[in-house]
Amino acid sequence: MYIEKNQQIHLSRRPEGMPVADDFELVSMPVADISEGEVLVKNTWMSVDPYMRGRMIDRESYVPPFAVGAVLEGGAIGEVVESNNPAFAVGQKVAHMSGWREYFITTGEDLQALPDSPIPEQAFLGVLGMPGMTAFTGLLKIGELKEGDSVFVSAASGAVGAIVCQIAKLKGCHVVGSVGSDAKADYLKNELGVDAVINYKTTQDLTADLAAACPNGIDVYFENVGGAHLEAALNVMNDHGRIAVCGMIDQYNATTPVPGPANLAQIIIKKLKIQGFIVFEHWDEYPAFVQQMGQWIQEGKVSYRETVYEGIESSPEAFMGLFTGKNTGKMLVKLA
Numbered sequence: 001m002y003i004e005k006n007q008q009i010h011l012s013r014r015p016e017g018m019p020v021a022d023d024f025e026l027v028s029m030p031v032a033d034i035s036e037g038e039v040l041v042k043n044t045w046m047s048v049d050p051y052m053r054g055r056m057i058d059r060e061s062y063v064p065p066f067a068v069g070a071v072l073e074g075g076a077i078g079e080v081v082e083s084n085n086p087a088f089a090v091g092q093k094v095a096h097m098s099g100w101r102e103y104f105i106t107t108g109e110d111l112q113a114l115p116d117s118p119i120p121e122q123a124f125l126g127v128l129g130m131p132g133m134t135a136f137t138g139l140l141k142i143g144e145l146k147e148g149d150s151v152f153v154s155a156a157s158g159a160v161g162a163i164v165c166q167i168a169k170l171k172g173c174h175v176v177g178s179v180g181s182d183a184k185a186d187y188l189k190n191e192l193g194v195d196a197v198i199n200y201k202t203t204q205d206l207t208a209d210l211a212a213a214c215p216n217g218i219d220v221y222f223e224n225v226g227g228a229h230l231e232a233a234l235n236v237m238n239d240h241g242r243i244a245v246c247g248m249i250d251q252y253n254a255t256t257p258v259p260g261p262a263n264l265a266q267i268i269i270k271k272l273k274i275q276g277f278i279v280f281e282h283w284d285e286y287p288a289f290v291q292q293m294g295q296w297i298q299e300g301k302v303s304y305r306e307t308v309y310e311g312i313e314s315s316p317e318a319f320m321g322l323f324t325g326k327n328t329g330k331m332l333v334k335l336a
């Protein structure tokens with residue numbers, strides 16, 4: 001099937017500081033006919049994620065940088081629309097890393113067939129995908145969560161944070177989140193049952209508000225933000241507390257080196273355990289996670305929200321919106 005117009009987003013240059021529209025380019029090019037053993041996939045949903053900002057920088061990291069002038073990559077869901085590969089029937093829904101484009105041809109090694117599920121397919125980019133797995137692994141394994149712990153979660157209404165909050169509540173914990181708007185605070189309190197929420201944009205004193213919200217201190221801090229959040233958490237942590245360092249979004253667009261918190265000596269005084277992690281190192285546990293999370297969703301114990309932008313051309317805006325808090329729950333782009 002010859003496709004004349006396959007729209008895709010290229011990185012036109014490396015962003016300096018906060019990404020802007022001119023860092024991206026909408027390009028259209030045809031897709032050739034498939035050969036023996038190949039399939040043609042039409043993408044239906046794509047994910048934009050904060051880690052992609054790191055891949056826009058030319059530096060060594062746990063994933064290689066994106067190339068300038070080439071199509072971007074990222075998690076996406078698609079449907080096989082033509083197949084010369086017996087492993088993939090037409091109509092099969094697949095998850096893969098070839099997002100930021102409408103169509104692509106593959107031999108199939110990079111495709112994971114989605115299981116039959118009553119849960120909508122795009123959930124496999126959020127609550128049942130990488131962000132959900134990050135929440136699960138980071139909180140239970142890295143944070144060593146115990147029943148009844150006092151837990152602080154930053155970026156608490158996002159794809160990862162909102163799931164962390166709910167798992168911690170399921171485990172009988174006292175949960176405090178920080179977010180950047182009152183609407184997000186209402187969502188956490190009224191829909192997710194979070195015990196207290198701090199709006200970090202309006203607080204006068206993050207440490208004081210955190211201490212008031214956590215009368216028994218903090219046993220586990222799920223770190224998504226860094227900077228002032230980490231400093232405040234260190235002030236309120238309990239002895240032998242654990243910090244699962246998932247992300248530091250506050251510094252992803254920094255143009256100069258970011259100073260560390262002034263109170264790192266609290267790590268010694270409180271005998272803290274601080275561990276960073278990358279979810280993909282734990283991917284062998286994904287099947288067990290999907291089973292458990294799928295069950296929680298179907299039992300109504302975990303809910304999820306999505307913020308959806310429409311059309312491939314809106315994907316740079318959706319991506320940039322991650323850094324200005326435009327999303328509640330998972331930020332997604334609907335392609336078809």
Ligand SMILES: NC(=O)c1ccc[n+]([C@@H]2O[C@H](COP(=O)([O-])OP(=O)(O)OC[C@H]3O[C@@H](n4cnc5c(N)ncnc54)[C@H](OP(=O)(O)O)[C@@H]3O)[C@@H](O)[C@H]2O)c1
Nearest residue numbers: 050158159160179180224246247248249250277278279325
């Ligand atoms: N280690 C891993 O394997 C792994 C895997 C996935 C994600 N992560 C990390 O986990 C974190 C959350 O990712 P996500 O996919 O769930 O994104 P997300 O929370 O859905 O979206 C980002 C949110 O971060 C908040 N934010 C943006 N800039 C901020 C700033 N300067 N200070 C405080 N909050 C800010 C915004 O919410 P507000 O309106 O509340 O500001 C925004 O909605 C990120 O740091 C990401 O890099 C790590």
